[in-house]
Structures are given as structure tokens and as C-alpha cells.
Amino acid sequence: MTAFLDRCRAIAGADFVLDTPAGMAPFLRDWRGRFTGSARAVLRPGSVDEVARLVRLCADERVPIVPQGGNTGLVLGSVPDASGSAVVLSLARLATIRALDPVNRTVTVDAGVILQHVQEAAAAADCLFPLSLAAEGSCTIGGNLSTNAGGTGVLRYGNTRELCLGLEVVTPAGDIWSGLRGLRKDNTGYDLRDLYIGAEGTLGIITGAVMKLYPAPKASITALAALPSPEYALRLQSLLQDRAGASLTGFELMSALCLDLVARHFPALPRPFPATYPQYALLEISSSESADHAVQLLESATGAAFDAGIVLDAVVATSVAQSRGLWQLREHIPLAQAADGKNIKHDISLPVSSIAEFIARTEPQLQQAFPGCRLVCFGHLGDGNLHFNVAPPPGVDNEAFLVNQEAVNRVVHDAVVAFGGSISAEHGIGALKRDELARYKSPVELNLMRAIKAALDPLNIMNPGKIL
Amino acid sequence: MTAFLDRCRAIAGADFVLDTPAGMAPFLRDWRGRFTGSARAVLRPGSVDEVARLVRLCADERVPIVPQGGNTGLVLGSVPDASGSAVVLSLARLATIRALDPVNRTVTVDAGVILQHVQEAAAAADCLFPLSLAAEGSCTIGGNLSTNAGGTGVLRYGNTRELCLGLEVVTPAGDIWSGLRGLRKDNTGYDLRDLYIGAEGTLGIITGAVMKLYPAPKASITALAALPSPEYALRLQSLLQDRAGASLTGFELMSALCLDLVARHFPALPRPFPATYPQYALLEISSSESADHAVQLLESATGAAFDAGIVLDAVVATSVAQSRGLWQLREHIPLAQAADGKNIKHDISLPVSSIAEFIARTEPQLQQAFPGCRLVCFGHLGDGNLHFNVAPPPGVDNEAFLVNQEAVNRVVHDAVVAFGGSISAEHGIGALKRDELARYKSPVELNLMRAIKAALDPLNIMNPGKIL
Numbered sequence: 014m015t016a017f018l019d020r021c022r023a024i025a026g027a028d029f030v031l032d033t034p035a036g037m038a039p040f041l042r043d044w045r046g047r048f049t050g051s052a053r054a055v056l057r058p059g060s061v062d063e064v065a066r067l068v069r070l071c072a073d074e075r076v077p078i079v080p081q082g083g084n085t086g087l088v089l090g091s092v093p094d095a096s097g098s099a100v101v102l103s104l105a106r107l108a109t110i111r112a113l114d115p116v117n118r119t120v121t122v123d124a125g126v127i128l129q130h131v132q133e134a135a136a137a138a139d140c141l142f143p144l145s146l147a148a149e150g151s152c153t154i155g156g157n158l159s160t161n162a163g164g165t166g167v168l169r170y171g172n173t174r175e176l177c178l179g180l181e182v183v184t185p186a187g188d189i190w191s192g193l194r195g196l197r198k199d200n201t202g203y204d205l206r207d208l209y210i211g212a213e214g215t216l217g218i219i220t221g222a223v224m225k226l227y228p229a230p231k232a233s234i235t236a237l238a239a240l241p242s243p244e245y246a247l248r249l250q251s252l253l254q255d256r257a258g259a260s261l262t263g264f265e266l267m268s269a270l271c272l273d274l275v276a277r278h279f280p281a282l283p284r285p286f287p288a289t290y291p292q293y294a295l296l297e298i299s300s301s302e303s304a305d306h307a308v309q310l311l312e313s314a315t316g317a318a319f320d321a322g323i324v325l326d327a328v329v330a331t332s333v334a335q336s337r338g339l340w341q342l343r344e345h346i347p348l349a350q351a352a353d354g355k356n357i358k359h360d361i362s363l364p365v366s367s368i369a370e371f372i373a374r375t376e377p378q379l380q381q382a383f384p385g386c387r388l389v390c391f392g393h394l395g396d397g398n399l400h401f402n403v404a405p406p407p408g409v410d411n412e413a414f415l416v417n418q419e420a421v422n423r424v425v426h427d428a429v430v431a432f433g434g435s436i437s438a439e440h441g442i443g444a445l446k447r448d449e450l451a452r453y454k455s456p457v458e459l460n461l462m463r464a465i466k467a468a469l470d471p472l473n474i475m476n477p478g479k480i481l
Numbered sequence: 482m483t484a485f486l487d488r489c490r491a492i493a494g495a496d497f498v499l500d501t502p503a504g505m506a507p508f509l510r511d512w513r514g515r516f517t518g519s520a521r522a523v524l525r526p527g528s529v530d531e532v533a534r535l536v537r538l539c540a541d542e543r544v545p546i547v548p549q550g551g552n553t554g555l556v557l558g559s560v561p562d563a564s565g566s567a568v569v570l571s572l573a574r575l576a577t578i579r580a581l582d583p584v585n586r587t588v589t590v591d592a593g594v595i596l597q598h599v600q601e602a603a604a605a606a607d608c609l610f611p612l613s614l615a616a617e618g619s620c621t622i623g624g625n626l627s628t629n630a631g632g633t634g635v636l637r638y639g640n641t642r643e644l645c646l647g648l649e650v651v652t653p654a655g656d657i658w659s660g661l662r663g664l665r666k667d668n669t670g671y672d673l674r675d676l677y678i679g680a681e682g683t684l685g686i687i688t689g690a691v692m693k694l695y696p697a698p699k700a701s702i703t704a705l706a707a708l709p710s711p712e713y714a715l716r717l718q719s720l721l722q723d724r725a726g727a728s729l730t731g732f733e734l735m736s737a738l739c740l741d742l743v744a745r746h747f748p749a750l751p752r753p754f755p756a757t758y759p760q761y762a763l764l765e766i767s768s769s770e771s772a773d774h775a776v777q778l779l780e781s782a783t784g785a786a787f788d789a790g791i792v793l794d795a796v797v798a799t800s801v802a803q804s805r806g807l808w809q810l811r812e813h814i815p816l817a818q819a820a821d822g823k824n825i826k827h828d829i830s831l832p833v834s835s836i837a838e839f840i841a842r843t844e845p846q847l848q849q850a851f852p853g854c855r856l857v858c859f860g861h862l863g864d865g866n867l868h869f870n871v872a873p874p875p876g877v878d879n880e881a882f883l884v885n886q887e888a889v890n891r892v893v894h895d896a897v898v899a900f901g902g903s904i905s906a907e908h909g910i911g912a913l914k915r916d917e918l919a920r921y922k923s924p925v926e927l928n929l930m931r932a933i934k935a936a937l938d939p940l941n942i943m944n945p946g947k948i949l
Contacts, residue, residue, distance in 0.1 A: 116715055116834035117865070118722075139723075161668050169727075172666060175643065188925045195832045197864040198640060199903040200629050200679055201910060201918055202948055203930045207675035211668055228722045247584055254586075254696045255607075258769030259637075259727035301726030302778070310770070364663045366584035396665040397585075435667040442669060450669055457656045461937070462671045468936030469929070480670055 017074055018054055021100075024066045029057040029106070040101045043092045044085045044148075051097035052079070059106045061181065061189060061220045067102060068218065069187025077474050078102050080214035082125065082156030085148035087360075090160065090213045090443030090479050099477075104155050107220060110134050118226040119178060119195040124155025124219050131224065140226035143170035147347065155219045161211035163439030168395035169262040169299075170227065172439070174210045181221035182209050185470040195223045208465070213441055214476040216469045232304035233262060234311050235297045235336035238318070239290035239326040244369040246294045246394055249323050253296060256314045260307070263297030265343050266368075266394040270387060274349035275342055282345060283338050285328045294394065295343050297336070304333065346391050347400075355411040356389060356404040357421045361429045362438035365397045372399075375428045379403060382424055383417060398438040401425060426453065442480045450480065485542055486522055489568075492534045497525035497574070508569045511560045512553045512616075519565035520547070527574045529649065529657060529688045535570060536686065537655025545942050546570050548682035550593065550624025553616035555828075558628065558681045558911030558947050567945075572623050575688060578602050586694040587646060587663040592623025592687050599692065608694035611638035615815065623687045629679035631907030636863035637730040637767075638695065640907070642678045649689035650677050653938040663691045676933070681909055682944040684937045700772035701730060702779050703765045703804035706786070707758035707794040712837040714762050714862055716791050721764060724782045728775070731765030733811050734836075734862040738855060742817035743810055750813060751806050753796045762862070763811050765804070772801065814859050815868075823879040824857060824872040825889045829897045830906035833865040840867075843896045847871060850892055851885060866906040869893060894921065910948045918948065 021030045031037050032054040042049045053076065058064045071078050077099035081091045093099040107123035110130070114120075115138045122131060128149040135142035144157060146164030156162070157173045158180070170176065179194035182205075192206060209217055240246050246266050253261045269291055276284060296315070300307035308331060315327045330336040350356060363371050376388055385406025392399035403421050405414035426436045430453050442450050451459065459481075466473075466481055489498045499505050500522040510517045521544065526532045539546050545567035549559045561567040575591035578598070582588075583606045590599060596617040603610035612625060614632035624630075625641045626648070638644065647662035650673075660674060677684055708714050714734050721729045737759055744752060764783070768775035776799060783795045798804040818824060831839050844856055853874030860867040871889050873882035894904045898921050910918050919927065927949075934941075934949055 114832065114834050116719060117832040119832070161672075163666050163668075167666065171643075174672070175639075184925070184929070190925045190929060191923065192926065194901060194903070196830045196901075196903050196906075197833075198631050198635065198830045198861075198866045198906040200631075200905050200907055201903055201914075202679075202922065202926070203684075203933055204629075204642070204672075204675045204679055205926065205929055207672045208933075211670075211672055216671075228726055230726060251584060256769060258696055258698060258767075260769065299726075301724060301728065362664045362666045364582065364585040364587070365665075366582050393666075398666045433662065433664075435662070435664050435669055437669050438664075438666040439668055446669075454670065455659065457652070457658045458660065458670070458673065461652070461658060461673055464936040465671055465676075465933065468932040 017076065020070055021054065021056055021067060024070065025056055025058045025063050029059065031055040031057070040081060040084065040103060041092055043089050044087060048089055048092065050093035051095050052093045052099055052101050053097065055101045055103060057103045057106050061107065061183065064102070064218060064220055065183045065187045065189050068183050068185065071100065071474055072185060072187055072472055075472060075474065076100055077477050079476050080104065080218045082153035083127065083148065083151045085152040086156065086160060086443060087440045088443030088445040090441055091156065094444065094478055102218065104153065104220065111221065113138055114195065115140060117195050119223050120226055121193060121221065121223045122154050123221055125153050128152050128154055128157060135226050136229070139229055141229040142224065142226055144173055144176055154222060154224065158210050158219050158222055159212065159214050160441040163396065163398065165263060165393065167393060168264055169259060174207060176225050177206065177210060177222055178225060179223035180206050180209055180219055182217040182219055184217045185472065185475045193221055193223050213443060213479050215466060215480050216475060228301060230299035230301055232307045232333060233297055233299040233336060234304065234307040234330055235295060235339045236311050236315055236327055236329040237285050237339050238294045238296060238315060238324040239286055240292040240294055240324060242291055242369065243372050245323050246292055247365065247369055249294055249318050250394055252318050252321070252323065253314050256317070257298055257310055260298050260300060260310060262299040263295065264395040265295040265391065267293045267295065267343060267346065267391040270389055271346045271391045272342060274353055274389065275345045278349040278352040279345050282341055285339070286326055290325055295339060350389055350402065354404065355415060356402045357415065357418050359401040359425050360438050360440045361401055361425065361434055361436060362396065362398045363429065363432050363434035365394070367432045368394065368397060368399065371428060371432050375425065378424050378428065383421065422449070444478055447480065485544065488538055489522065489524055489535060492538065493524055493526045493531050497527065499523040499525070508549060508552065508571060509560055511557050512555060516557055516560065518561035519563050520561045520567055520569050521565065523569045523571060525571045525574050529575065529651070532570070532686060532688055533651045533655045533657050536651050536653065539568065539942055540653060540655055540940055543940060543942065544568055545945050547944050548572065548686045550621035551595065551616065551619045553620040554624065554628060554911060555908045556911030556913040558909055559624065562912065562946055570686065572621065572688065579689065581606055582663065583608060585663050587691050588694055589661060589689065589691045590622050591689055593621050596620050596622055596625060603694050604697065607697055609697040610692065610694055612641055612644055622690060622692065626678050626687050626690055627680065627682050628909040631864065631866065633731060633861065635861060636732055637727060642675060644693050645674065645678060645690055646693060647691035648674050648677055648687055650685040650687055652685045653940065653943045661689055661691050681911060681947050683934060683948050684943060696769060698767035698769055700775045700801060701765055701767040701804060702772065702775040702798055703763060703807045704779050704783055704795055704797040705753050705807050706762045706764060706783060706792040707754055708760040708762055708792055710759055710837065711840050713791050714760055715833065715837055717762055717786050718862060720786050720789070720791065721782050724785065725766055725778055728766050728768060728778060730767040731763065732863040733763040733859065735761045735763065735811060735814065735859040738857055739814045739859045740810060742821055742857065743813045746817040746820040747813050750809055753807070754794055758793055763807060818857055818870065822872065823883060824870045825883065825886050827869040827893050828906050828908045829869055829893065829902055829904060830864065830866045831897065831900050831902035833862070835900045836862065836865060836867065839896065839900050843893065846892050846896065851889065890917070912946055915948065
């Protein structure tokens with residue numbers, strides 16, 4: 014053990030091998046503070062070569078490795094288990110933006126670069142890096158890739174997977190695969206890139222990536238529409254897609270209860286409507302031409318939706334500042350929820366066309382099983398992704414309600430699977446949803462996944478206990 | 482052998498197991514007619530279940546399987562070798578469009594559906610299926626997926642990979658993996674889908690897929706710009722992307738020689754300019770709003786490019802019909818080339834920012850090695866994809882020049898790899914480029930690919946000799 018740590022220190026330097034409880038603590042506790050694991054040490058290499066040498070050492074010694082980026086994951090994918098047998102390998106010191114090519118519209122980054130820094134580097138070159146999510150000030154691009162992170166830009170730009178052109182990966186044997194290609198087309202063999210993306214560090218360690226950039230839109234303008242039901246939100250979205258195509262860059266669904274919670278806990282935020290409506294949709298139109306063009310397109314589309322009887326009321330922002338105000342309502346839902354107490358969260362996706370029926374069928378099932386429970390349902394309608402959270406009935410103790418977690422999951426996830434949906438749309442599996450995965454995936458698919466794991470990580474040292 | 486074929490007939494029906502030379506001939510010869518392989522039989526199953534049972538039988542008997550769609554591939558990926566040991570398994574009878582969901586914007590298809598039929602089904606539902614390529618009247622969606630086909634829509638919509646949400650695959654053991662999900666977000670384990678896409682049938686047989694649809698643009702309008710050099714084409718493309726964003730749906734580069742060949746062999750086609758210029762770019766703007774909007778956007782962008790001294794001359798179509806006329810110039814380049822004689826073809830990609838320098842450096846190298854040779858260079862500039870074809874000097878016999886194939890490949894592919902490019906942008910590897918792949922891929926990457934192949938096809942019966 015001491016010999017192992019000495020050899021780690023010889024590779025990464027003594028300052029970057031942490032083995033005291035205080036030094037290791039932030040690397041062992043998960044983002045939501047629900048679980049704290051244990052580790053032999055935390056390794057903080059400063060180069061790709063050091064990563065490779067540390068992995069080779071761990072392979073020799075059969076020491077399990079838990080790769081870690083910003084440690085902002087929500088499914089216990091980036092923290093070790095309680096056994097204390099593993100090392101945490103933090104990529105945070107690999108934080109260099111290696112190159113930015115404005116003509117190829119690519120940026121080549123170390124895995125440990127914080128997402129917001131990628132966004133800022135793109136903006137400085139008059140480009141857009143469209144990945145955007147709540148943890149962007151702390152999460153790293155390597156973690157985004159390993160979990161195939163989603164966020165609010167997926168409708169137009171896709172998940173992290175769709176934003177990546179090339180990867181550099183340290184394999185479980187300690188070899189470096191240099192796949193840092195900045196190519197839009199490359200049909201030369203198996204798609205290793207997409208195999209590592211979303212593998213949550215169980216097949217190798219992503220150390221660098223080539224990410225796509227886009228021309229920055231000239232302006233993005235937002236509207237808030239009041240709707241009678243989720244069914245009407247689907248109709249509104251279809252209308253907007255037909256009229257605006259790729260200029261529709263956001264479509265977020267929020268129930269009345271979501272905006273109630275925001276109004277209660279953040280009274281300073283705007284209240285766009287004097288009345289309350291069953292559902293709301295936040296729409297964003299971006300224009301590569303001008304702000305005027307965006308406003309005009311949004312006004313004509315919401316006007317048409319009004320004429321067609323789809324929307325009950327609508328507020329169209331007339332400036333970028335007003336647009337930010339409307340987005341704040343959406344962004345404060347998770348904060349308002351947290352302020353309101355605990356709840357049982359689900360990150361699910363469905364075929365977009367099934368969303369209204371899914372909500373209409375599943376909410377009564379929940380009410381029947383857990384009378385009075387409150388459904389806090391919001392999400393990225395354009396991606397079919399709902400945050401479908403179940404809060405206790407008013408006045409019911411949080412902890413008392415949380416004992417229903419397993420039973421609530423069963424109602425929600427059984428319904429999701431019956432509708433052809435996914436039990437993890439954007440958060441991944443980690444250790445938290447591993448049993449759920451085993452329950453719902455077919456044996457054929459599980460066996461294919463196990464065969465790949467065994468082929469690429471025969472010693473089973475890469476983030477064991479996650480996903481499979 | 483007879484017993485094996487009898488068992489095949491018991492599964493697929495006697496009419497659908499071909500073993501006469503005449504019956505098998507069209508399945509054994511490659512699209513360009515350069516190679517004819519040999520097979521025990523051609524199997525034409527009529528259902529996914531029959532595919533699975535035939536594969537299980539082949540696995541039991543260790544009979545290699547060559548999956549085949551429309552057999553329009555260009556790299557000998559869908560025909561058997563000369564040994565006669567394999568069976569061809571044609572998916573052509575699996576030709577049903579299983580479902581189309583206009584709200585989810587997805588179409589679920591059998592692998593054997595012809596690409597044009599998918600396009601037509603989408604159009605009938607007021608949607609766009611954007612994959613478009615020369616062989617679309619014959620190629621099948623299963624083949625498009627297995628080769629990750631590109632085409633002219635990649636700039637805006639991506640390759641076939643980016644258009645696919647879910648797959649159904651028969652594994653080499655004869656199991657059916659049902660991954661026909663119509664989800665935009667799904668982070669539940671390894672990305673099997675993208676592993677099968679582009680694997681050219683070496684890991685399993687794609688039998689069905691869920692493909693993305695898009696709102697159909699209201700109009701697409703085209704312009705032809707005359708340019709001093711490829712460098713200026715890159716500047717024009719950047720300007721257009723900045724001003725038009727996702728509305729820029731096409732950007733094709735063509736050298737003077739390309740349009741010369743078209744004019745010579747297709748004199749009835751329009752000649753847009755009275756003078757000759759070194760390079761041309763075909764631009765397409767699509768609008769979700771109106772034809773007027775598309776024309777206006779294209780005119781203002783080309784005007785700005787003219788003012789900036791980027792373009793020497795430009796013709797903007799003012800109607801959809803005129804736009805078709807300009808596209809015909811581009812589409813007739815391969816036909817004009819074929820009419821002109823044989824040449825040595827390369828399907829390469831590069832970082833977009835390297836294209837001008839690549840051409841400027843590589844053309845003189847070719848001239849030095851093969852004086853007088855003619856470079857027919859055209860392609861999808863927005864994707865960094867060039868068809869970089871080398872024709873004999875005027876008056877030199879075709880066959881005499883073709884003996885230089887290996888030496889010409891070496892000049893071109895060495896340069897491609899030095900610039901960080903790909904030796905197969907959209908055509909794949911098949912049997913034709915297998916040695917080139919082995920030459921240029923790193924040992925680490927080759928070993929990863931081999932490990933995956935061994936894990937998923939341990940008997941090595943799936944399209945052996947292709948890719949690896």
C-alpha cells in the first residue's frame with residue numbers, strides 16, 4: 014500500500030497524491046451530499062502522460078480507478094464506493110484549452126476544462142459552444158462527455174455526444190488512444206468515440222476532446238405561453254418547428270405548480286400573467302440575422318398559435334434583457350423545489366408524441382397510490398425529457414414521504430418503459446440507477462454491454478460498480 | 482452443404498434461397514462492376530425472425546455471412562470474396578415502413594427500405610428526411626446505416642449516424658436486440674447504436690431503425706459563386722455561416738476543370754458565367770419561413786461577399802426551378818468524369834480550415850510525380866469532404882495511367898494523414914481500403930477495434946475480411 018502510493022507520488026508528484034481524510038473529503042462526497050465513499054488516495058495528475066502511467070500502475074496492482082471531473086454528477090457515478098479499495102483519479106489539473114480553430118469551428122480541450130471556460134473561449138472567438146446546464150460553472154467537459162450531458166440547448170444542438178468530433182482516451186491498460194480528430198466525416202472503422210461518450214468512465218479515461226463550435230446567433234428572444242394542457246404544448250411546439258425550423262432553440266414545459274413554487278420562494282421574480290393557467294411553455298427563437306428578425310418571427314408564430322386556439326395567453330419579450338427574466342422563471346424551479354423541501358426525482362424521456370398521454374395516465378396512478386402527493390413536472394419538451402418529481406402532500410413530513418421512493422419509482426419507471434421511454438434521459442446511471450438498469454434493460458442488451466466491458470476492461474478496474 | 486441449404490430453405494422458403502449462378506449474379510458483383518465474388522447461396526429472408534434463425538444456423542455451421550442492402554457501396558463492403566465460403570444475406574425483402582410519427586418526428590423502417598421511399602414517406606407527412614445521395618433510388622436505409630452514409634445534406638443535418646435514434650440488430654449469435662427507441666435523450670448505458678452504425682455489417686445485421694425527421698423548409702434557393710481560390714471559398718463559407726446559421730444547407734466546392742468536364746459532356750446544361758474562374762461554390766439557403774426570405778438572405782449574403790472582395794461573380798437563382806438547374810451542374814460532375822474516362826478516386830476529409838492548404842500543397846506533389854495529370858477536385862466543403870480524383874494527362878491511355886493507383890494513393894493519403902484528415906470520409910472501408918486502414922490507423926486504435934470485433938463476433942462470421 015505505501016509502496017503503491019510512493020510509486021503514485023513518483024509519477025504525479027507528492028503534492029498531487031492525497032491520502033489524508035481532510036484532503037480527500039471533497040473528492041469522496043457526492044454533489045447532492047447524500048453519499049460519502051472511501052478511497053486509498055486521490056490522484057491528481059498534471060498531464061496525459063501522468064494519467065497513462067498512473068493507470069498502468071493501477072492495472073499492475075489491480076487497483077480500481079474512479080475517474081472524476083467536476084464531481085457534479087447526480088447518480089453517484091464519480092465517487093468511490095465505501096470499500097476503500099479504489100483510487101479517485103481527478104482530471105481537474107488537465108485544464109488547458111489546447112487550440113481553437115474558428116474556421117473549422119472546433120475547440121480542442123483537456124478533459125478537466127470547466128464547461129463555462131469552454132463557453133467563454135468560444136464567445137471570445139465570436140462562436141457559440143452550445144452546451145449549457147446548471148452546473149456549468151463547476152462541471153468539466155470530460156464529465157460532460159462521460160455522462161453525455163444534456164441541458165437546455167439539446168433541441169437545436171443535440172447532447173454532448175453530438176457536439177464532439179474527437180477524443181483522446183487513456184485505456185485501462187494505460188495506453189493513449191489519440192483520436193483527437195476535427196473531422197465532420199470520417200468512416201474509417203468502429204465508432205470508438207461514441208462508445209466512450211456516456212460510458213461514465215467504465216471503459217477508459219477521457220483526457221481530451223475536440224468539440225464543435227457554432228456561429229453565435231445575433232440574438233435570442235423568449236416568450237412565455239399559457240396553455241390548457243401538455244397536449245396543447247405539443248401542438249404549439251409543432252407549429253413553432255414548422256414556422257421557425259432550427260431557429261427554435263428552446264421549448265421548456267412547466268406546470269402551474271412549478272411557477273407557484275417559484276412565485277412563493279422567489280417573490281422578486283416577474284409574474285408574467287395576472288391569472289393562473291394549467292401549463293406554461295417557455296419558447297426561445299434565435300436568429301442569425303438580427304434581434305428584430307427574432308422578435309418578428311416569435312410574434313408571428315405566437316400570433317398564429319393564438320389564432321389557432323392553442324395558447325390562452327402569451328408574453329413575448331421585446332429585448333434580450335426581458336428574455337433573461339423569463340428564463341429565470343425556468344431556472345429557479347429546481348431552487349424553489351429545494352427550498353420547498355425534499356422530493357422524489359425522476360429524469361425521464363419519452364417519445365415527444367407520448368408526453369401528454371404519459372402525464373395524463375401516470376399522474377392519477379400516483380394520486381391513487383400516494384393521495385395528495387404533488388407532481389412537480391417540468392422539462393425540455395422538445396427533447397421529450399421531463400423532470401418528473403413527486404413531492405409530499407402539503408403538511409406531510411419530508412422524511413416520512415421519502416420512504417415511498419422505491420414504490421414511487423416503480424409507478425413512474427414502469428410507466429416510462431411501457432411508453433417506450435428512458436429511465437435516465439440525461440443524468441446517466443452511475444451506482445444510483447444500476448439496479449433500475451438491470452431491471453429494465455433486455456438480457457440481450459445487458460449481455461452486449463457486458464461483452465464490451467469485458468473486452469475493453471478485462472481486469473474490471475475502471476469505475477467498477479457503475480452502470481453494470 | 483446440401484443439408485445446410487435445405488435448412489436455409491426451411492427457414493426462408495425455397496424461393497428465397499438462391500444458389501444458381503444466374504440467380505446469384507446480381508448479388509455477387511459490386512456496384513462499379515470491378516469485382517465479382519463467389520458465394521454458397523444468397524439468402525433473402527422475409528422477416529426479422531427469419532434473419533435471426535438464418536444467422537443462428539450460420540453460426541452453428543460456421544458459415545460466414547455477407548449482409549447486403551442495395552449493394553451500391555463503393556468499397557467492396559457488400560459483396561463476398563472469391564472463396565465461395567460465405568452466404569450473402571440480402572435485407573431487400575424487409576421493405577416495410579413500420580410507422581411514422583409526425584409529432585415525434587420519427588419514422589421506423591425495415592432495413593431494406595430504399596432511401597428514396599423514406600424520403601417520400603416523410604414528404605407525404607409534410608416532413609423532411611434529409612439524407613440524400615446519388616444512389617438514393619437503389620440504396621437501402623440499412624446500408625446507409627451500416628456505412629454511415631454522408632451525401633449533400635450533412636452540413637445542416639449530419640451524417641446517417643446523426644439521423645438515427647434507434648436500431649434493431651440481429652447479433653452474430655442470432656439474438657435480436659430491440660433498440661428501436663424514438664428518444665432524443667437516453668443515457669442508459671453503452672452506445673450500442675453508434676457501434677453498429679458504420680460497422681459495415683461486421684458486428685451484426687441491422688434489421689430496423691428509428692430515423693429522425695425534420696420540418697420541411699418552405700423553400701431552398703441556390704447560388705453559384707465564382708472564386709479566385711479554395712482559400713476564398715473558406716472565407717465565403719464562414720461569412721455565410723455567420724449570416725445564415727442553420728439556413729445554410731449546402732456548400733459545394735467545384736474546380737474549373739469540374740465545370741469544364743460538365744460543359745464538354747453535357748452541353749445542354751446551363752453555363753452560368755461567360756468567363757472561366759478558378760473555383761466555384763454552389764450555395765444553398767433554406768428557409769422555414771418563405772421562398773422570399775431565402776432569396777433575400779442569399780442575395781444579401783452574396784452581396785456582402787462581393788463587397789468584401791471574396792467572390793468574383795455570382796448568380797443567384799430566383800426560383801426553385803433555377804436552383805435545380807444549378808444543382809444539376811454539381812450532380813453531373815461524377816457523370817462527366819465517367820464519360821471522360823477512368824481516374825483514381827479519393828474520398829477524403831480534412832479539417833475545414835486545412836482544405837486550401839492541403840490542395841495547394843498536394844496538387845504540385847501530384848504534378849511532380851505524374852506530370853500533366855488532371856485533378857478533378859470537388860466536394861462538400863462544409864463537411865471538409867473532398868472527392869479528390871486524379872485523371873490521366875490529356876491523351877494518355879486510361880489503363881496505362883491506372884497502374885499508378887498505389888503510388889497516387891500514397892501521395893494523397895500520406896498528405897491527408899499529415900493534415901489530420903481521413904482516408905475515407907463517407908464511403909467506408911470494406912475490403913477495398915482495408916490495407917490502407919491498417920497502414921494509417923494507430924496500433925492502439927486497431928487493437929481496440931479488434932477487441933470489440935472479437936467480443937461481439939467471437940466466431941468471426943460477420944462479413945469477415947471487411948474493415949479489419
